[in-house]
Amino acid sequence: MLDIKYIRENEVEVSERLSTRGGEFDISQVLNLDKKRRDLLKEVEALKERRNKVSTEVGELKKEKKDAKDLIAEMGLVSGKIKEFDKEISTLEEDLKALMLSLPNLPHESVPVGSDESANKVERVVGTEPVFDFEPKDHIELGETLGIIDFERAGKLSGARFSLMLGAGAMLERALINFMLDIHTQEHGYTEALPPFLVKSDSFFGTGQLPKFEEDLFKIEGLDHYLVPTAEVPVTNIHREEIIDEAELTKAYAAYTPCFRKEAGSYGKDVKGLIRLHQFSKVELVKLTTPENSYEELEKLTTNAEEILKRLGLHYQVVTLSSGDMGFSAAKTYDIEVWLPGQKTFREISSCSNFEDFQARRASIRFRKKGEKTRFVHTINGSGLAVGRTLVAILENYQEEDGSVIIPEALRPYTGGLEKIEKK
RNA sequence: GGAGAGGUGGCCGAGCGGUUGAAGGCAGCUGCCUGCUAAGCAGUUGUAGGGUUUAUGCUCUACCGAGGGUUCGAAUCCCUCCCUCUCCGCCA
Incomplete structure (x- = not known):
């Protein structure tokens, strides 16, 4: 607001x-x-x-x-x-x-002005496109052939846009969650949070999903609860209606949650595969900080998210969204896009935003410096990272000609030493 | 799910329908005192929205879990909802 x-x-x-x-x-x-x-x-x-x-x-x-x-x-x-x-x-x-x-948030002065993604600005490209001496497959084919993703049975259980991970696939997802959380909590200083996955409407007003975007959410019938579409909602609202001592800022949280989204209006887009699901895993980074520090903290948070991709050896680019392409609540957003050989394109794997005091005003999250008036905090968040899409990136980038997939070295402590996923 | 108790300021804790934004205590802040610390003494200490002011400020209104109602007047009476605690049952 x-x-x-x-x-x-x-x-x-x-x-x-x-x-x-x-x-x-x-x-x-x-x-x-x-x-x-x-x-x-x-x-x-x-x-x-x-x-x-x-x-x-x-x-x-x-x-x-x-x-x-x-x-x-x-x-x-x-x-x-x-x-x-x-x-x-x-x-x-x-x-x-x-x-x-x-009313949406005001774009920050550093945001490129434009009506859509064509005005987005590439900030940096990290790594290089992997070279294959065969035609790389997409993650759907790889996952199904390896028997680690079963889309057909997922459909039987839940319909379109759901996934069923099996064997090494399920383990890989779990490994990624732990890998990400460990780095953010042990090396980047975030406090781990495991919030409720069902949250009441007040919190959705706080972060801006309500009242405008109700059609994107799964609501629990007969209750005031919605399934979280991102950990941003519960985690940012941890401090709703609180006044925080300035000495306690910056507060930084890392949280894993499943994310539930209706994906209304995306019919026909990414209908197959793990890219766009009604339920997916995500590790989210959330910061509450002062107005003086928020843009610096946005840079840090983005870097923290990028670190995961670097360790996994994945090729990516960072893009500043234009004024017309930004989300409703954001004042500035960096998208991190990972290279997917199966699609031969960069796909969003993280979105890091500074909301300034837009969410804080809605959620009444304030801070006080000794002897000064209370002010609204600035909130920042970003994926660190979307787990499902990270899994897609690993499958597609680390595939071998025979359809097996090498597990990136950094991840092996989390896969019980497993180095390669092969067809059984 | 059944039975009971309760929600007041940063915390503890009073509060007859009328001068209570709210006694008292603790904590905090500011002075005084003191060789230093402690103790003591005095004062002060909420949030939001209006108005006014160059500004410190001054002033008004609202807020005692939330929302309604009764009344000239409600923290205090009535209704609805939410939350917390205790006991029983059930359960990972």
Whole structure:
């Protein structure tokens, strides 16, 4: 959520920056409601002041056994008016809040302006494309042939966009989760978190998935709970409605969760394979920090995510998303894209964003420096990494001509020493 | 699932429907005192939203789990919901 005071004082600028995201955003309506609200507040608060004063007087008169009929009668009217005003104000506030919740974050000044991904900017390319002296297969064929991914039976169990990992496939996924968590917690200083996978709606408003993107979420029937689409939701909300001592910042968490997404509107895209599933594993990195440090922390977090790819010897590039390609809540986003020989293209494997105070304002996560006013923290998060897609990258990049797959050396302590996955 | 108890400020803990943003204690901060520390004394210490001010500030309103209601007036009465704790049952 944006700062209403900032909008008030910088109408033109806010309007211009929002317009770079594509779509129309009506700031004047916001300001209109805000003005009305403040006008009404002034009136009702004057009435309330009067009521408070008179009510005290009534109390005193009664104590002295004096007559207070007239005052009580007058206050009956005043109270009625107050009720009407309050009602009007709360309607206004609801409308205003709904509008405010629907406005996306302002892009940071360093974000390339453009309407879609064609304006994205490649920051760096790391490693080189692996060379094969045969035609590399995609992970679907590799996984099925090796008997480590069973898409057909996954369909029987759960339908399209689900996976069933077996044998070395299941172990590889588990190994990757542990590998990632160990590096982030032991070497990068993150605190491990294992949050609930079912979370209530308040938290989804906090991080920005609600109210706008409900169609992407799995809701539990009869409850206020949703399945987490990313650990970002529970982990960022750990400190919802808290005031954190500045000395405790930066807080950094690493969390594994399965992620559940409806993938509405992606019909026909990546229908096969592990790329786009209703359920996938992800290790997420989340930071809460001060406004002064947030952009530096975004760089660090992105580097932390990249480290996993480096250790696995995977070729990737880092891209800054353009204003039109960024997610709703982000002020700046780096996508990390890994090279997939089976598709001969880079695919997103991590998305690292600084949300500035956009989520913190929604979730009311604040901090206090001694002797200063409370301020909203800045929140940052990124995948570190998407586990399923990492598995895809390993299968496709480390395949041999006979369809077997070499396990990257860094991962072998986690695979019980297994060096190669072969067809049985 | 059954039975009971309870949710008040950073923490503990009072609170008759009226001057209570909230006694008292602890912790914190600021002075005084003191060779230093401790003790002692005095003062001070919440959040949000308005208004006003160049600013420190001043002022108003709201907030005692959440939301409704009764009343001139509610932390205090009524209703609904949420959460926590204890006992029993069940269970990984």
